[in-house]
Amino acid sequence: MRILVINPNTTVEMTKQVEAALNKVKQADTILDVTNPSSGPDGLASACDEIVSGYEVLKIIRNTKIEDYDGAIVACYSDPGLVAAKEICDIPVVGIAETCIHFACLLGRKFTVLTSSRERIPSKELYVRNAGLESRLASVRALGVSVVETTHDPARPKDAILEVGKKAVVEDGAEVLILGCAGMAGYAEDVEEQLGVPVLDPSAVALKTVEGMVRLGKKQSKVAYFAQPPKLCV
Amino acid sequence: MRILVINPNTTVEMTKQVEAALNKVKQADTILDVTNPSSGPDGLASACDEIVSGYEVLKIIRNTKIEDYDGAIVACYSDPGLVAAKEICDIPVVGIAETCIHFACLLGRKFTVLTSSRERIPSKELYVRNAGLESRLASVRALGVSVVETTHDPARPKDAILEVGKKAVVEDGAEVLILGCAGMAGYAEDVEEQLGVPVLDPSAVALKTVEGMVRLGKKQSKVAYFAQPPKLCV
Amino acid sequence: MRILVINPNTTVEMTKQVEAALNKVKQADTILDVTNPSSGPDGLASACDEIVSGYEVLKIIRNTKIEDYDGAIVACYSDPGLVAAKEICDIPVVGIAETCIHFACLLGRKFTVLTSSRERIPSKELYVRNAGLESRLASVRALGVSVVETTHDPARPKDAILEVGKKAVVEDGAEVLILGCAGMAGYAEDVEEQLGVPVLDPSAVALKTVEGMVRLGKKQSKVAYFAQPPKLCV
Amino acid sequence: MRILVINPNTTVEMTKQVEAALNKVKQADTILDVTNPSSGPDGLASACDEIVSGYEVLKIIRNTKIEDYDGAIVACYSDPGLVAAKEICDIPVVGIAETCIHFACLLGRKFTVLTSSRERIPSKELYVRNAGLESRLASVRALGVSVVETTHDPARPKDAILEVGKKAVVEDGAEVLILGCAGMAGYAEDVEEQLGVPVLDPSAVALKTVEGMVRLGKKQSKVAYFAQPPKLCV
Amino acid sequence: MRILVINPNTTVEMTKQVEAALNKVKQADTILDVTNPSSGPDGLASACDEIVSGYEVLKIIRNTKIEDYDGAIVACYSDPGLVAAKEICDIPVVGIAETCIHFACLLGRKFTVLTSSRERIPSKELYVRNAGLESRLASVRALGVSVVETTHDPARPKDAILEVGKKAVVEDGAEVLILGCAGMAGYAEDVEEQLGVPVLDPSAVALKTVEGMVRLGKKQSKVAYFAQPPKLCV
């Protein structure tokens, strides 16, 4: 099967990291096309970035022969443009945040989302509430490391993930940790080993989920929330 | 005071209707600049439209001397781009949906939102849940009339509002009705008289709210959810 | 327009403070009649006080030519007698707590209510839950200063508001602070400047809200929760 | 033990009905003093009535040698003045609504409250939400019979209870019915037999609960929500 | 009346403690048969134990002439097998956890459950959420003492209850404490005296509740959640 993976920011380095991480866990017969927009933010750090990135995600979908794909992934933990992408596609589309929070609920009663900066906490909490999973959320905690730093300076985020993740487990009762930024993905294994709880790379979870959807022949329902728009303006 | 009112769709006729409605209720010393984008959807009928319109709203703000205004209103019941607009502005910005649902809670225990089509129900319900007001929502009911029809054929929406609004009151326990589309605004008075419950035109409510904010010297808090973005990509 | 403002306690000094504060923000053409009962508690510090004050509020309304007013405000953060006042009046009536918590939701994702003493925390939390806004509440925090002290010794409450308000922002994630007692009103401006988040005086918010209601010709719905009582016993 | 039972309305006939019903189920060694105020509403039909009745309940408590009692019951399904009564008493005080909704949860997953008129539905729903039991509520349904009629014309309420109660079971999934008015109490047995679900007379449930509290030596906690008021104004 | 009390674990010492505690508070005419299974866990410390104990509870009920009893109590704070026991019995059956959390809500706005070990916190929280009472829960706190230790070494649990209970009151706002293990029952009185808040022994609360049910002629509704199973496999 052929899966389109859209990193919604312009940082090519992050696109490559996502591609490498997904190649490790994909099914043998899955072909991945990992791409990113050429304009828009280099990392999502605001609702403003989410709108612009969401718009770029939609343009990529419109400019791609989407019918050549079996599924698509929006690979940024803000899931920018996701609802719209599900509307305009006739193939299964998933976001890495939505798949990961639901998957986390199978592994523990409560999970913590690690995010870059303190200012992002309300939007990450709200995202979980939207999904209905607020009673499963131990906490959202900030690393104090920006999205782009996460990509460029590997040592800093790892130390921060370990320190903040430990607090989540000990103080908040987290049983599962979610690395709430595609750029943190590389640290999952090490952190998991040191903290003794499952640590999830959302992109990897999203890939296995969409592969499952394709295999089961399922895609988003088109009768209400994800109904095909009457007109397309993108 | 000077208020920027952005109709996020391209239908000039609707912009004029909003302007006329707001001129009736504005304070004597309020100056309104009512505008709309030149590209994007002609009425919001999908999450896809919301992304595109949200993007257009942000561009209007960026291309306006926003510091010349005391406040701003996003005048579409989907509040497209609202969180981002609050982030990038240093003046009070409100959406007509958010102000109206909170205002409705002062007038009755439960309110109903009237929307255009059945497919929009989940997103309108989710909007109320986001605000935390799901326990105050009697129902979201669809008129089966599109946003643009609402503007062009005045008789049809009025009949639909009366019929569906009555069901909301009798069957769902609604005590207040919200006309969940800027284009339905003109019918509030007539419907209110016939159904005997408050019927709210969200644009008018938003204007009085933002006038109050300006008078009180209040605007959105910039410490977390609406923090100024570190970089601007729009 | 003519607005009746009822301070539900017997402390004339507090009535005057409220009057002074409201005069600063009222519309030019708004005439305020600010009054208080001659019997009942001198400050509300218990559910018992709320019942007695609520009863006094109803008696004031019954003994006033209420039809000469365009709107009314119950000006105590416990909103004593508010639901009953809405029932028996045919003009818009608002409480300062209800208007302020809804207004706060337009300015930030989460707000904190500052109250006088620790014992009042559960009732303030419950009030927010009644409104349906528990997911928007960062915390209720107590100053450890009684309602009456708040009025008589200006230095103490201010220091307490600053200290406790800061904790609310830093530890609880509050983006907006509500001064949960009419007597704290005078400190809003100073505290806002020092803490960098909106600090709300509920009486002022209520006045702008009721002025807006009057201008829009709206009042509480009389079909269910605020239905006119079949008989009046007050 | 000695229990004070306060019917908060002035209808002596209803006081006698409550007394008769409680005498049937009390422990042998329980002595009941059943009383009612001489002023206030003759049946509670509004929030306004609740304030006045609440005030009367507090006055009865203040004018009684309350230390001669082991417990007290506020015997009206609106629980008027209950929180205040718990504050000012040092003996266990319960309301018939609060005890009954919690008791109902032991007998079935979902319960329905039958109330007199449609206008009372929002306040009854809100009462359940206050208690936190909204997920256990099948519905609140109105009989369309006033509180006083309930007392004076026995045939009408019984037919209404049977008809509306059946709808609650069949359409709303109610497993338990609560007769949400002290005056409906006499019909519990007959209705239960005909509908095949537990039908609760709240006064009787309250009596057994307060007897249990007295036997266990428990009363309301005085550290926060029910703290002794610093001053008493009643 | 005759009440069957099932301690679902095999520790005879605990059965005797429960019996002694219940004998102190039972009505004069109540006859208690307190029993325990001969196989299964000696104290419930996992969901696995709950399944096994639940199965043993059902076998005890099946092997008892249950029609000789007026009511039954499952006397372990995990309420193992409770829903099933309610299904298969035609007499009122209660669990000590369910009765105690509802009873606690009559005594204070928020309660804390004390449990043995940290690992049990999620299941105790979930139990409260199942009941719908999550908004009434101050916290679940662990003593760090195993269920069996609780029985065998009286000094340790008491110190732990005092220390952890105090934290619940001061830090979490608990107004009522629940001793969330049948084995902690003996300490209620002492702890209550020292901490100044009601401290509940769940078994005692359950006994008074089931005595009340029997006296009122009520038992669990059999129309839905507790419907008689079509076939019995135990």
Next chain:
Amino acid sequence: MRILVINPNTTVEMTKQVEAALNKVKQADTILDVTNPSSGPDGLASACDEIVSGYEVLKIIRNTKIEDYDGAIVACYSDPGLVAAKEICDIPVVGIAETCIHFACLLGRKFTVLTSSRERIPSKELYVRNAGLESRLASVRALGVSVVETTHDPARPKDAILEVGKKAVVEDGAEVLILGCAGMAGYAEDVEEQLGVPVLDPSAVALKTVEGMVRLGKKQSKVAYFAQPPKLCV
């Protein structure tokens, strides 16, 4: 990889159906061992059956060389014994209900669960609430067909699924249907085609999910809710 699939009831025919359904969607390299207990209920129709089946599931796990498997599935929509199974296993264990409700949330805003009989509705609703997904639940609807009939008479359940499923979509706003019984699995494809919404066979979803977990090297967290029991009594 090697997956143990436990049908918790004794109906061998249903075990074979599950095996056949899973063989169609499994990865090429997945080896399935599908089994069922030899004693216990032949289909789960009560909480009593759930306890007995849960116990049987635990015994199967204990009597199996579980370390030879990479993952396990409890294949009955009641997920009997699931939490306990997750506790005692060191490999990923999933239930078909939990995986399916989370998966459904990726395909639509609201889902409906189809269950066998009306009496099972409360427990199915509660299961969804436990997961925190009550805001995503359109409804639970009963087919009026027993679990065993579902297996033995293929025509009847299919007609019922079509009729009841259509009501869920049209009246309740369901966007996704879950076949809430392993025995209904064979009808997913046909029903999906006729109703135009995704129809989920929970067993198939669970298989893809556990295959994904194995591939990602994830299993349930053992630090709290699913902690290894200190002693094993099964």
